[in-house]
Amino acid sequence: MKDVNVVALCVFVFFFLAVTVMGFLAAKWRKAENENSLDEWGLGGRSFGTWVTWFLLGGDLYTAYTFVAVPAAIYAAGAAGFFAVPYTILVYPLIFTFLPRLWSVSHKHGYVTTSDFVRGRFGSKGLSLAVAVTGILATMPYIALQLVGIQAVLDVMGVGGGEDTHWFIKDLPLLIAFGVLAAYTYSSGLRAPALIAFVKDTLIYIVIAVAIIYIPIKLGGFGEIFASADEKFTTAKAGGLVPGEAGQWTYATLALGSALALFMYPHSITATLSSKSREVIRRNTTILPLYSLMLGLLALLGFMAIAAGIKVQNGQLAIPQLFEDMFPAWFAGVAFAAIGIGALVPAAIMSIAAANLFTRNIYKDFIKPEATPEQETKVSKLVSLLVKVGALAFVLTMDKTVAINFQLLGGIWILQTFPALVGGLFTRWFHRWALLAGWAVGMLYGTIAAYNVSTPKQKHFGGSSAEIPGIGEIGYIGLTAFVLNVVVTVVLTFVLKAVKAPEGVDETSPSDYTADAGDTGVRPLPKVGVGH
Amino acid sequence: MSETGTGKQPVVTPVRVVIALCLFAPFVAMLWVGSYAKVDPLLAGIPFFYWYQMLWVLLSTALTVVAYKLWQRDQRARRGREGGEER
Numbered sequence: 001m002k003d004v005n006v007v008a009l010c011v012f013v014f015f016f017l018a019v020t021v022m023g024f025l026a027a028k029w030r031k032a033e034n035e036n037s038l039d040e041w042g043l044g045g046r047s048f049g050t051w052v053t054w055f056l057l058g059g060d061l062y063t064a065y066t067f068v069a070v071p072a073a074i075y076a077a078g079a080a081g082f083f084a085v086p087y088t089i090l091v092y093p094l095i096f097t098f099l100p101r102l103w104s105v106s107h108k109h110g111y112v113t114t115s116d117f118v119r120g121r122f123g124s125k126g127l128s129l130a131v132a133v134t135g136i137l138a139t140m141p142y143i144a145l146q147l148v149g150i151q152a153v154l155d156v157m158g159v160g161g162g163e164d165t166h167w168f169i170k171d172l173p174l175l176i177a178f179g180v181l182a183a184y185t186y187s188s189g190l191r192a193p194a195l196i197a198f199v200k201d202t203l204i205y206i207v208i209a210v211a212i213i214y215i216p217i218k219l220g221g222f223g224e225i226f227a228s229a230d231e232k233f234t235t236a237k238a239g240g241l242v243p244g245e246a247g248q249w250t251y252a253t254l255a256l257g258s259a260l261a262l263f264m265y266p267h268s269i270t271a272t273l274s275s276k277s278r279e280v281i282r283r284n285t286t287i288l289p290l291y292s293l294m295l296g297l298l299a300l301l302g303f304m305a306i307a308a309g310i311k312v313q314n315g316q317l318a319i320p321q322l323f324e325d326m327f328p329a330w331f332a333g334v335a336f337a338a339i340g341i342g343a344l345v346p347a348a349i350m351s352i353a354a355a356n357l358f359t360r361n362i363y364k365d366f367i368k369p370e371a372t373p374e375q376e377t378k379v380s381k382l383v384s385l386l387v388k389v390g391a392l393a394f395v396l397t398m399d400k401t402v403a404i405n406f407q408l409l410g411g412i413w414i415l416q417t418f419p420a421l422v423g424g425l426f427t428r429w430f431h432r433w434a435l436l437a438g439w440a441v442g443m444l445y446g447t448i449a450a451y452n453v454s455t456p457k458q459k460h461f462g463g464s465s466a467e468i469p470g471i472g473e474i475g476y477i478g479l480t481a482f483v484l485n486v487v488v489t490v491v492l493t494f495v496l497k498a499v500k501a502p503e504g505v506d507e508t509s510p511s512d513y514t515a516d517a518g519d520t521g522v523r524p525l526p527k528v529g530v531g532h
Numbered sequence: 533m534s535e536t537g538t539g540k541q542p543v544v545t546p547v548r549v550v551i552a553l554c555l556f557a558p559f560v561a562m563l564w565v566g567s568y569a570k571v572d573p574l575l576a577g578i579p580f581f582y583w584y585q586m587l588w589v590l591l592s593t594a595l596t597v598v599a600y601k602l603w604q605r606d607q608r609a610r611r612g613r614e615g616g617e618e619r
Contacts, residue, residue: 252562
């Protein structure tokens, strides 16, 4: 077991305590009239403007994925890990096109989740259930990735315990961090992560600015860094500075698949719906790319870790270890705090979003339709805890050395809700049963294909890319499953329309998709359980 | 683009085509990996592959800003023509 870095640990604990206090006080920020409604706890009263929304969206888009998983992938494989940059570039045109319509129709009808929308649009409880279950399932590995990020930081600080320590001692600091997260999410809802996101982003920007100026200077410039990275990949005969012919399909499909998946996640939807107007969303797509720039720079840290001679068995430790080696102890503490808090905030937002889904679309639709708003909020709070426990299960069962796979696995699943959601935003042509069948085929194919990917370390779920049937290139399983899903949906829609299968009732009208704040029928603060 | 009018105004207009192109361009550029999978030319020691994609972060942002401005103008013009009823 390595020595504990006392100074770094103190700084880390200081920031951690500070945000914990903020988390609990957040309940009083922009105090709600009715704090027991799900709208308040789960959507922060739907009152967030451009800047808060920016921090909130950034808070859940850029996570431990950004500073631990992506640089770790680069550290291990080189260019192949850089797909995260085109992925985040492609996200914004998609958000610009799709999400304002979702905002409008949701505010017109009081929808809190994507399942609400799907049920209203297609009049199908089955389809709505499928979307809800997928959302909850896909969120778990994504939260798991955050926990892995926190664990990496704790390990490097020397409080994570070595391989031979008892599992309980080993995981105790993680469990404490986990407990704190759960407690303030429980008490403050979405307000907590929104407020903490300010601190998180400030810390991260400081750390990045210092890291990308200070570390390259110390290592002798980017020329040196890339030269030693090239040398490593050449001797190891694995990875490289640019993707080879064979890797290009994988690169492009991973980027596209991840981009399509990202805004389908319940937490991205939560952040979108909590903004106060449709304009806020579009305006945000013009400032959010700042995060992509940050992601790209952070990704390069993976090469810097190679140049700095960092040798770790577990790739996830590469960046925290780089910080510890390069920075004075106190600043390493600041950097660790940035990573730790940067993982906690999205974990909180994700668990809230998944909990909203459960309460609205499983509990209220199938278990207790007459639930009061107080009961709804209570169930949501409890489920937000359960979802985190589910995430822990992923952490404990999957290979943690390739953490990026957690996110890609979630993507395979969530992508299968795309035809129902985005299709539904633009057209009512798809048949609800066809969508359900397409979803089932996509889920089945994606899960089986991912299950069959093995690595030397793990027999199943070892990766997220496999051969694309019919093309023969290696591509992202999620995208292949998605194409399959769309084909099934289209073919069955023709069939079902031909036999005149019942279409279900559509409660929305075309003008609902373009309504903005201030229009008739757009309620700024719809109370869940009342009215709609 | 997405919004459908009442039929009085055309859905596809030159401005909207430009908006669509602005939003679509990044997909072509980024998914065509073969066009940028190379080391040279270097920029400050950074291989082309990396700085080119970082450059696209800025390019796509600029394109999105253009799309946003055009969209706002389009909406204002439409509202003006329809007396503030539709958008």
